[in-house]
Amino acid sequence: MNLVIDIGNSDVVFGLEEKGTYPFIWRIQSDVNKIAAEYEIKLRQFFLENDVRIDLVETISISSVVPDLNETVLQVCSKLFAPKPFIINGEIIAKMDFEIDNPYEIGTDLASNAYGAFTKYSQACIVVDFGTALTFTSISGKGKILGVAIAPGVKTAMKALSSNTAKLPEIPLEIPKKLIGRNTIEAMQSGIMQGYVGLVKYMIEKTEEEMNETPKIIATGGLSFIFKPLLLEVIDEIVPHLTLDGVLAIRSKVS
Template structure:
């Protein structure tokens, strides 16, 4: 059984795969100052509540965009499972199916996304990841990861408005009834959600033009489901894409 752990800025997302199929998924809030002992209690409780035998987990793959959490999570894994995880990073990149130009700059979650997209769809791909940051990762059909565009995520943008203005609240991210807000909540949703529709569509148009060929566009990330009804340029919705990439990498390196 393979355990994939993706440490993001907002959540730590985990998946259990058996016979190459996801059997369990769970997520917890990212807390950068938690200790390995605290994470051990959380993971032991989560796995035992699902009747998972810890001894059956023999492959563990870790990706993190929060450097301070790599060590405590690694220590938690050693205590709980008696093994070191495979940690996705620049040392592994030369052996992956994709080529990376800036290995020490790119987030490991984006690398996992690219591996999964290239493995599944082969041709030119753009992965749009709706997370704490909104990212667009461009992959050529030969596996060349050309680069990334990054914007603030929807919640990040909304929280920034609330934090930096005296009278604007932090409201839910949802589709407003109109682009002309009749109250503060709808006004914020119109500006952020509908504004981001335009941002996403324009960047996809320009990145597709630069890729110069038929391109598959994939949406992923925790907030992707909110935008799907109002953006018709996505070919696929892959909510497990990052974990899929980690699973592919884990199966390759644990052979």
Template sequence: MLLAIDAGNTNIVFGVHDGNAWIHEWRFNTLPIKNQIEYEVFLRLNFMENDLKLSDVDGIIISSVVPQMNGILAEFWSNLIECEHVFIGPKYYDQLPIITSNPHSIGTDLMANAMAAHCLYKTDCIVVDFGTALTFTVVEASGNIHGVNIAPGLKTAIKALVGNTAQLPEVPLELPASVIGKNTVHAIQAGVLWGYVSMVEGMLDRIQKEMGRNFKVVATGGLSSVLTPLHERFDEVNRHLTLDGLRLIHERLK
């Protein structure tokens, strides 16, 4: 079994792949950073509750965009699992079939997205990742990562709005039926969520116009299911795309 660990700014995702499919996925809050024992206990309990054996893990791959966690992520599992691990970073990029001109500037999660898009779809792709940040990764059929766009994610935008105003409440991420708010909560929901629908539509149109051709559009990330009107603009919603990228990177490096 492969254990993939994807540490983002909001959640750490732990995925277990049995060689055919992702059979389990668990999320742990990234902040505040816990000590090594807490991560050990979390992993051990989830394996026990799902009748999995830590001894069956024969590979570990780790992606992290949170540098202050890297030391813990590289070591916390060592008392539980005896196998080699890969902590992906720029030193491995030249061994992959994807190409980036700025290896030290692109996040390992975006590299995983690009790897999955290139290997799974084998065509020009735009990966829209709805996470702490909203990212658009443009990957050409050749494997060249043409570029990336980064905007605040949905939760990040709402927290910034609420945190910098005196009277606005934090609201649930629920898309209202109307684009015109009828009360304060609906006004925030309409402004942010329908605003993001328009932003994603506009960004996809502008990217494809600038590139001069159509791209396959794949959405991923924990919040990819929130903006349902966008689903007709997506060719696919793949919530495991980043994990699949990590799995494919592990296979290539192995």
């Protein structure tokens, strides 16, 4: 059993992989102010509640876009598990022949998405990741990262709107029945949800024009399923754990 850890801006995701599937996916909210013991207690609870033996973990692989949490997570791993963690960093990304300008600058999650997608489909791809940020990663038919576009994520936009306006509350991220909202919640849901659908469609269309290829469009990230009904015409597949898949694929490539 392999433990894959994706340290993100919103959550630290722990995925237990076995034979190409993830029997368990656990999340702990990312908080740089938490000490390692707090993460350790929560992770122990996950293993205990799901009747999974900690000593069954054979490998640990980590991607992180929150450097301030790295040492905390490493302390947890050293306390709970025997294997030494494999950590994706700029040096490892530089070995991947992605042909990007600065392998030390690109997020390890984006690199993992790219390699995971190309490993899975062996063709040009656009990976749309619905996370804290909404990202579009373009991969050529030869497996090269052509570039990335980044916009605020849906939750990020919603929080910014509600926190900077006196009368607009935080709302559930649901698709409204009508585009024209009849109350505040419907109006915000329409503007945010439908607005992001328009953003995604436009970005995919223009990216395809620049690529001069016919890419496979892959959605991933925690909010990808929410948008599925609105994006069926442009999204080919939803792969919710693509980042974790990519982390394991990169480990396999460079090990």
